[in-house]
Amino acid sequence: xxxxxxxxxxxxxxxxxxxxxxxxxxxxxxxxxxxxxxxxxxxxxxxxxxxxxxxxxxxxxxxxxxxxxxxxxxxxxxxxxxxxxxxxxxxxxxxxxxxxxxxxxxxxxxxxxxxxxxxxxxxxxxxxxxxxxxxxxxxxxxxxxxxxxxxxxxxxxxxxxxxxxxxxxxxxxxxxxxxxxxxxxxxxxxxxxxxxxxxxxxxxxxxxxxxxxxxxxxxxxxxxxxxxxxxxxxxxxxxxxxxxxxxxxxxxxxxxxxxxxxxxxxxxxxxxxxxxxxxxxxxxxxxxxxxxxxxxxxxxxxxxxxxxxxxxxxxxxxxxxxxxxxxxxxxxxxxxxxxxxxxxxxxxxxxxxxxxxxxxxxxxxx
Amino acid sequence: xxxxxxxxxxxxxxxxxxxxxxxxxxxxxxxxxxxxxxxxxxxxxxxxxxxxxxxxxxxxxxxxxxxxxxxxxxxxxxxxxxxxxxxxxxxxxxxxxxxxxxxxxxxxxxxxxxxxxxxxxxxxxxxxxxxxxxxxxxxxxxxxxxxxxxxxxxxxxxxxxxxxxxxxxxxxxxxxxxxxxxxxxxxxxxxxxxxxxxxxxxxxxxxxxxxxxxxxxxxxxxxxxxxxxxxxxxxxxxxxxxxxxxxxxxxxxxxxxxxxxxxxxxxxxxxxxxxxxxxxxxxxxxxxxxxxxxxxxxxxxxxxxxxxxxxxxxxxxxxxxxxxxxxxxxxxxxxxxxxxxxxxxxxxxxxxxxxxxxxxxxxxxxxxxxxxxxxxxxxxxxxxxxxxxxxxxxxxxxxxxxxxxxxxxxxxxxxxxxxxxxxxxxxxxx
Numbered sequence: 001x002x003x004x005x006x007x008x009x010x011x012x013x014x015x016x017x018x019x020x021x022x023x024x025x026x027x028x029x030x031x032x033x034x035x036x037x038x039x040x041x042x043x044x045x046x047x048x049x050x051x052x053x054x055x056x057x058x059x060x061x062x063x064x065x066x067x068x069x070x071x072x073x074x075x076x077x078x079x080x081x082x083x084x085x086x087x088x089x090x091x092x093x094x095x096x097x098x099x100x101x102x103x104x105x106x107x108x109x110x111x112x113x114x115x116x117x118x119x120x121x122x123x124x125x126x127x128x129x130x131x132x133x134x135x136x137x138x139x140x141x142x143x144x145x146x147x148x149x150x151x152x153x154x155x156x157x158x159x160x161x162x163x164x165x166x167x168x169x170x171x172x173x174x175x176x177x178x179x180x181x182x183x184x185x186x187x188x189x190x191x192x193x194x195x196x197x198x199x200x201x202x203x204x205x206x207x208x209x210x211x212x213x214x215x216x217x218x219x220x221x222x223x224x225x226x227x228x229x230x231x232x233x234x235x236x237x238x239x240x241x242x243x244x245x246x247x248x249x250x251x252x253x254x255x256x257x258x259x260x261x262x263x264x265x266x267x268x269x270x271x272x273x274x275x276x277x278x279x280x281x282x283x284x285x286x287x288x289x290x291x292x293x294x295x296x297x298x299x300x301x302x303x304x305x306x307x308x309x310x311x312x313x314x315x316x317x318x319x320x321x322x323x324x325x326x327x328x329x330x331x332x333x334x335x336x337x338x339x340x341x342x343x344x345x346x347x348x349x350x351x352x353x354x355x356x357x358x359x360x361x362x363x364x365x366x
Numbered sequence: 367x368x369x370x371x372x373x374x375x376x377x378x379x380x381x382x383x384x385x386x387x388x389x390x391x392x393x394x395x396x397x398x399x400x401x402x403x404x405x406x407x408x409x410x411x412x413x414x415x416x417x418x419x420x421x422x423x424x425x426x427x428x429x430x431x432x433x434x435x436x437x438x439x440x441x442x443x444x445x446x447x448x449x450x451x452x453x454x455x456x457x458x459x460x461x462x463x464x465x466x467x468x469x470x471x472x473x474x475x476x477x478x479x480x481x482x483x484x485x486x487x488x489x490x491x492x493x494x495x496x497x498x499x500x501x502x503x504x505x506x507x508x509x510x511x512x513x514x515x516x517x518x519x520x521x522x523x524x525x526x527x528x529x530x531x532x533x534x535x536x537x538x539x540x541x542x543x544x545x546x547x548x549x550x551x552x553x554x555x556x557x558x559x560x561x562x563x564x565x566x567x568x569x570x571x572x573x574x575x576x577x578x579x580x581x582x583x584x585x586x587x588x589x590x591x592x593x594x595x596x597x598x599x600x601x602x603x604x605x606x607x608x609x610x611x612x613x614x615x616x617x618x619x620x621x622x623x624x625x626x627x628x629x630x631x632x633x634x635x636x637x638x639x640x641x642x643x644x645x646x647x648x649x650x651x652x653x654x655x656x657x658x659x660x661x662x663x664x665x666x667x668x669x670x671x672x673x674x675x676x677x678x679x680x681x682x683x684x685x686x687x688x689x690x691x692x693x694x695x696x697x698x699x700x701x702x703x704x705x706x707x708x709x710x711x712x713x714x715x716x717x718x719x720x721x722x723x724x725x726x727x728x729x730x731x732x733x734x735x736x737x738x739x740x741x742x743x744x745x746x747x748x749x750x751x752x753x754x755x756x757x758x759x760x761x762x763x764x765x766x767x768x769x770x771x772x773x774x775x776x777x778x779x780x781x782x783x784x785x786x787x788x789x790x791x792x793x794x795x796x
Contacts, residue, residue, distance in 0.1 A: 337534065
């Protein structure tokens, strides 16, 4: 019972739209992980600092939360692009699964608004709020976790059209969550655990930036905090990841464990790089200067997330293959506009770069 | 017919879209006009050498950031979520036709967001010239974003030659595009003034407060001089049926049009007389009341814009109930139940009229009507005998030009008539 694809032809080849979808999704998920993980780390550091009186924790919390409004804006902005491309390529599937869980899906928007204002409150009025700010931060993080859970619900529901008609027969009021989906919980945990790990990598970049602005004791401490936040969740990931793999339908799983060489390499490259990342982060904890191994670890995180985004995409295509494949879609390219888009994209990135350079230069001078 | 239908009792999907869209429009136009306000007012502060004005702009920046970057941006995403849930087929058309226009808009949006932050955080860090440049980049990107979205929005009412050619440039540069850009730019500038009245009224020093209130009130002048011209221009370009609707073919549309114009006049009068002539007596409450009236104008005008598009989602292409005009003959022949992938009833027969009728209502009518809530059908058919309803259904588009023709076969029409007639009885039982 899959709705027909839109009768209007795709305005660009799948070979162009698909990489854009995966690329923008990767950027979105990285920013999302930094925001969710960063908010958690800020609140936890604030709490720990209150308990043990170590001023480093407080400073870290203050600096980190001050960046979260920006990273959340980046998450939203970078999320709009994959939202556009997923509707272009998989619209008939995505709209249907969204409608089946209409109310929870609709709730995403107000939940993010409230979480966002919470983060702003923490960042701009933290002093005035006193200790209550920790709970504001925790509340915002919790709301973002709920949002992530709703996303996992919809994007798994989208992959199983054979279940839709039964769901619709019982839930045409749009109050539904995809609880019966076997991969739901491992998948959710897999994505969730990445948040503090990626935010840990972000902390190392932050420590590198602070190197010339704070005393050595602080920035090396912050870098090691980043390594710790990476190592703990990633060790757990070594358990959750395989469980997620095991609960995938057999014919999909088998492709990643030997049946298809390319896909197996892809998955294990991602796993391997994350283990290298673990080693680098462990070195950052041990060595006197944690920065270089830490930055190497941070790079490995970006590489792992990118590879896993591709894995995620392959899994999606495999799920849908019996019913629908994007390569069957008709194409009628809007060449002029495609060129215009890329020209403007380069110009836009250039303008953002110019503004960032100006503000960073000014920051360095003060 | 392609998608399942989200049953939204009482409010209906249309009203939900409207609720999200109206608050978004009200904030996003401020995001555009407010950008111009920031840079021009900052320049004014430097030119007059008055640091207090500069400090006010800085305060206003935070206000703008907190409202537009959070609420404005997310309600914009919220419109996507909502129309995807309520009007998936129409949304899909807009996405598939305009992917690259959206992608281009996204670039402007990203620049806008980045510039807003850098302007905000740059108050302490950047030199004046760079800071103003960033402000101008913000306004330019925000306005370009308005420019692109307006092309797509106005396409829905006047798709122009796109209907024949299918060419995106025909759809984008459609007959109401330029007047819409003109009108929306005016609205953005006026809203910049309305929001600024709120922050200006909070200033402590009396002379500065009076000065800034007077200054903010003046931001309403260009809009109120130019909007009548834009309105007439727009009116001349809309389809004939839409013009008739505005002129009173449907009294409610005329009423809302008049209301919108009257409220706009009142806002101007209050803001100008209250703010410009007697700034000392202009309080935060006055500013908020006028801002509330601004929201009401936004609501009524957007309502009119949506109403005059009936009976279509995309004019001459897709009816309000998501049926393509080109499919309508086939669906009348084969039946809407048979044409729908999700109908709980496969065909209407003499034996299943109630059940089939309710399903037909869901497929054909629920895009605009609820049973008992917004635009409810029960009161509309009150005391109508079944054969009269049946008769009416046969010529819906003739009797009510804002409705599509009945797009089902004979059995389905009979079933819908039977179900509608039974609503009256249901009420009497209650």
